[in-house]
Amino acid sequence: MADLTIAHAETPREERPTHRLSAGALCALPVIGLLAIGFAAPLVAILGYSVATPRSFDVFRSFTLENFAALFDPTNTVWLSFLWSCGFALFTVALLAVIAYPIAYGLNRVFGRASAFISVLFVFPLFVSENVRLYGWVLFYIKNGVLDGTLKWLGLAGGPEVLYTPGITLFGMVYTYLPFMLFPMTLGLALVPRDLVDAARDLGAGRLFIWREIELPLAMPGILIGMLLTFVLAIGATAEAKILGGQSIIVISHDIEIAFTYSQNWPAGSALAVLVTFFIGALTLFALSKLDLDRMLGRR
Amino acid sequence: MAGISRRSLLQGMGAGIGALAASPLVGSGPALAAREKELNILCWEGYNSAQVLDPFRSSTGATVKAESLTNDPTMINRLRAGEINTWDLINVNNPWARKVMLPEKLIKPLPKAEFEPFFAKMLPEFKWPYKWAMSEDGSELIGMVQRFGPYSFVVNTDKVSRKTAEDTGWDLFNDPALAGRYGILESDDWNVFNIFIIAGIDPFKVHTPDELAKFEETAKRVFKGAKLIGDIASMNQALISGEIDLHMTGGTYSVSPARADGHPNLRGITPLKGPLPGGKGGISWIEVTSTVNNPNLSPLAIEFLKYVQAPDVAHTVAFAEGTFNPVAQMGNPDCFKLFTKEELDAIQWDSLEEEMARSVEYDIVPDYDKALDIMNAAKRLRG
Numbered sequence: 001m002a003d004l005t006i007a008h009a010e011t012p013r014e015e016r017p018t019h020r021l022s023a024g025a026l027c028a029l030p031v032i033g034l035l036a037i038g039f040a041a042p043l044v045a046i047l048g049y050s051v052a053t054p055r056s057f058d059v060f061r062s063f064t065l066e067n068f069a070a071l072f073d074p075t076n077t078v079w080l081s082f083l084w085s086c087g088f089a090l091f092t093v094a095l096l097a098v099i100a101y102p103i104a105y106g107l108n109r110v111f112g113r114a115s116a117f118i119s120v121l122f123v124f125p126l127f128v129s130e131n132v133r134l135y136g137w138v139l140f141y142i143k144n145g146v147l148d149g150t151l152k153w154l155g156l157a158g159g160p161e162v163l164y165t166p167g168i169t170l171f172g173m174v175y176t177y178l179p180f181m182l183f184p185m186t187l188g189l190a191l192v193p194r195d196l197v198d199a200a201r202d203l204g205a206g207r208l209f210i211w212r213e214i215e216l217p218l219a220m221p222g223i224l225i226g227m228l229l230t231f232v233l234a235i236g237a238t239a240e241a242k243i244l245g246g247q248s249i250i251v252i253s254h255d256i257e258i259a260f261t262y263s264q265n266w267p268a269g270s271a272l273a274v275l276v277t278f279f280i281g282a283l284t285l286f287a288l289s290k291l292d293l294d295r296m297l298g299r300r
Numbered sequence: 301m302a303g304i305s306r307r308s309l310l311q312g313m314g315a316g317i318g319a320l321a322a323s324p325l326v327g328s329g330p331a332l333a334a335r336e337k338e339l340n341i342l343c344w345e346g347y348n349s350a351q352v353l354d355p356f357r358s359s360t361g362a363t364v365k366a367e368s369l370t371n372d373p374t375m376i377n378r379l380r381a382g383e384i385n386t387w388d389l390i391n392v393n394n395p396w397a398r399k400v401m402l403p404e405k406l407i408k409p410l411p412k413a414e415f416e417p418f419f420a421k422m423l424p425e426f427k428w429p430y431k432w433a434m435s436e437d438g439s440e441l442i443g444m445v446q447r448f449g450p451y452s453f454v455v456n457t458d459k460v461s462r463k464t465a466e467d468t469g470w471d472l473f474n475d476p477a478l479a480g481r482y483g484i485l486e487s488d489d490w491n492v493f494n495i496f497i498i499a500g501i502d503p504f505k506v507h508t509p510d511e512l513a514k515f516e517e518t519a520k521r522v523f524k525g526a527k528l529i530g531d532i533a534s535m536n537q538a539l540i541s542g543e544i545d546l547h548m549t550g551g552t553y554s555v556s557p558a559r560a561d562g563h564p565n566l567r568g569i570t571p572l573k574g575p576l577p578g579g580k581g582g583i584s585w586i587e588v589t590s591t592v593n594n595p596n597l598s599p600l601a602i603e604f605l606k607y608v609q610a611p612d613v614a615h616t617v618a619f620a621e622g623t624f625n626p627v628a629q630m631g632n633p634d635c636f637k638l639f640t641k642e643e644l645d646a647i648q649w650d651s652l653e654e655e656m657a658r659s660v661e662y663d664i665v666p667d668y669d670k671a672l673d674i675m676n677a678a679k680r681l682r683g
Contacts, residue, residue: 055669057377057380057381057382076677077677077680077681078680080680080681080683081680084683135533138534138537142537142538142541142543143541143542143543144541144542145541163528163543164527164528164543166683242486242530243530243534246483246527246528246529246530246534247486247528247529247530247679247682248528248682248683249682249683250676250679250680250682250683255676255680258488258676260374260377261371261373261374261488262371262373262374262488262489262672263373263669263672263673263676264373264376264377264669265669266377266381
């Protein structure tokens with residue numbers, strides 16, 4: 001290593017070939033290679049398939065916009081799935097905003113030393129497969145299951161019939177994505193300076209005023225990141241509608257799955273995937289353009 | 301950082317890339333010519349279980365990888381999409397090998413002389429030359445058969461008696477009184493067959509616009525009336541809990557785990573009559589396992605096909621994890637005697653022969669794409 005260092009030191013700066021990659025770029029090459037294979041290549045393949053001849057495997061050998069045209073055909077009801085997915089995602093975000101805010105507030109201001117433990121309780125379910133957790137809820141709500149059986153054992157009428165409905169699908173999504181809303185929101189609230197709240201209170205501001213004028217605006221970047229993350233995850237959710245909802249609703253990601261499996265129509269599935277990806281991508285870029293990441297990360 | 305130099309780092313990266321290139325699931329070429337010690341199987345669940353694979357791994361010292369999927373089109377698409385260089389064996393339902401994979405050169409024939417003797421020990425209906433194991437012209441052996449079964453619908457006989465179910469047949473799903481009391485197995489190729497049958501139409505032919513219109517009306521009604529659509533576990537769970545009384549698309553394959561688990565009141569039903577050729581009301585399936593047209597096929601592929609013919613392994617395949625099924629090798633007394641009374645009851649051995657006789661064999665729907673699109677649209681209207 002010593003020889004190498006001397007050799008470098010003796011090389012005059014102006015003699016270095018300009019086209020050579022910097023040390024940083026060289027070190028990044030393996031990661032760039034990995035990303036190209038693992039991240040970019042599948043996306044390029046999906047893009048290629050989306051313009052391939054319908055029901056074929058002529059990827060990169062054919063070009064047609066038929067797959068996209070079919071999606072916008074008035075007789076195609078795939079828009080129903082898209083609307084349901086958007087609706088579920090919006091409701092999930094709205095419900096989680098209301099549910100997660102008090103918990104995030106508690107983790108920052110109320111729970112004190114117990115905060116760390118309570119945080120772990122919210123993270124813990126993530127260690128268990130989502131499908132397993134959802135099947136657990138099925139056992140809880142199913143006829144003669146945990147809830148229904150217990151209520152009947154207590155001499156009551158039994159549990160409500162909630163399984164296999166759109167409502168239970170929404171419940172499953174709220175349950176699954178709670179941590180993804182909670183932790184960005186907690187981070188956002190943690191960035192609200194305590195002194196500012198105390199100063200406002202000293203100057204006579206009421207609780208609601210402090211919340212509206214100080215806490216909420218300052219925590220907003222965290223809240224918006226949580227909302228964005230939850231929305232993006234929820235719009236692509238399938239398991240909740242399948243396992244808890246009993247496919248009472250066909251969501252858009254399920255339609256994509258059907259195209260790739262039973263329909264044997266990868267080009268159609270790819271076109272749908274591209275369209276959904278562009279929609280989510282545009283939405284994400286729009287939201288991120290409205291966020292001040294510097295402020296969120298506490299750099300000013 | 302003391303232990304890491306640029307040279308050791310580069311050596312490590314080189315070794316890593318080398319290991320990746322040598323992986324059986326990456327690429328192909330001369331570097332991979334020697335495949336005597338590896339085997340890759342694309343199959344329905346069961347063949348990928350440790351009970352089946354571990355003894356083969358031990359006896360050959362080979363690395364055996366098996367991926368299970370739960371529908372034929374996906375598996376065949378994997379080969380079409382370029383994975384022909386990856387897999388050695390593919391295990392799908394009867395018509396695909398003969399009508400699709402061989403013409404598309406996705407699979408290659410087996411050595412007849414080596415495999416013909418196995419058919420002599422199978423159940424009578426599988427005797428040589430067995431139709432689905434042979435090419436269309438009957439000249440080539442294109443796969444080996446093992447698991448099979450009738451597959452129509454399943455009822456909880458405490459709620460709908462076996463006699464009522466067999467007599468009424470598919471009209472159960474036309475009965476408005478049963479709306480909200482049945483489920484639909486998420487098995488869309490079979491659901492296309494069954495919606496046609498519920499509409500009183502033979503699925504395995506080209507359909508007229510009128511028939512497709514009737515198919516659409518039936519699909520909308522049947523899917524709207526379903527309490528749930530789900531996988532096998534969901535169907536059995538819903539039957540056991542009382543959420544549903546019956547479910548469409550099902551049979552020995554789907555209900556046998558529940559029967560083996562102490563629920564003999566759940567039963568696969570093959571209707572006595574229906575709109576299928578010969579007035580039959582049921583459909584059966586027979587798995588065919590073929591060697592993939594891999595330019596670098598592992599020699600273990602042939603060995604594995606012979607290995608699963610052994611009576612004890614055939615019994616293990618029949619009762620591998622997931623689902624339990626009859627196997628063609630039960631025609632061999634040495635294999636049959638391995639089945640306990642409980643196991644025979646789980647696979648409905650008492651009625652197997654008559655149910656198979658009342659069924660036509662799984663086939664390809666000529667206008668499947670059109671029918672599936674109609675059915676998917678009908679599903680979206682459930683909400």
